[in-house]
Amino acid sequence: VVSTQSTGDSICQLAFQMANWRFKREFVGSYEPSSTAAFKFGRTETIRPCTKETTACSIAFDKENPAKLDEMSELLRACSKKHNKLTREASMGQGFDRHLFALEFLNGKLNGAPLPIFEDPGYAKLNYIVLSTATLTSPALEVAGFAAVVPDGFGIGYSMFDDWFVAQAAYYLHIMMGLSLLRS
Numbered sequence: 001v002v003s004t005q006s007t008g009d010s011i012c013q014l015a016f017q018m019a020n021w022r023f024k025r026e027f028v029g030s031y032e033p034s035s036t037a038a039f040k041f042g043r044t045e046t047i048r049p050c051t052k053e054t055t056a057c058s059i060a061f062d063k064e065n066p067a068k069l070d071e072m073s074e075l076l077r078a079c080s081k082k083h084n085k086l087t088r089e090a091s092m093g094q095g096f097d098r099h100l101f102a103l104e105f106l107n108g109k110l111n112g113a114p115l116p117i118f119e120d121p122g123y124a125k126l127n128y129i130v131l132s133t134a135t136l137t138s139p140a141l142e143v144a145g146f147a148a149v150v151p152d153g154f155g156i157g158y159s160m161f162d163d164w165f166v167a168q169a170a171y172y173l174h175i176m177m178g179l180s181l182l183r184s
Helices: 008-024 052-061 069-091 097-110 121-126
Strands: 029-035 044-047 129-135 154-160 165-171
Touching (some): 008 052, 008 069, 008 154, 029 069
Parallel strands (some): 029 129, 129 154
Antiparallel strands (some): 154 165
């Protein structure tokens, strides 16, 4: 981590992307909250951890097609740099999710007719959050959770401290196992 100038959070987010790639062989809508508490009434903005950089790194690290060590180091650096940039932007209100949410909400209140962007399949795919993650770092919490927000998704809560790390993943078991809870 130190030699690649990566942060713990960027490595965690990359690990979640890599795990999903190895499990499902796809890259999916992902969410990580960033605090906007620097602003009056600030709450959160969304960090989108699935990037071109995490995609390239996940594929390069895949055991079926491993990259060379120097390439892996450079990919880790690029992932961390991108994640840190997205985190800074989100914390300063420069993300796009909350702006689009407000536009969609206000348009619905004032206009009623949806704007074309909100009917675009790409917008729907972006907002289908398969990996919903949150850093839950507080000395008061030794273990905490974060729920999946879509039926085939994962909720991943994690905490990082100087000398230990903990993570938990939540999912809908019946869907992951292909079972139905409904009886005919």
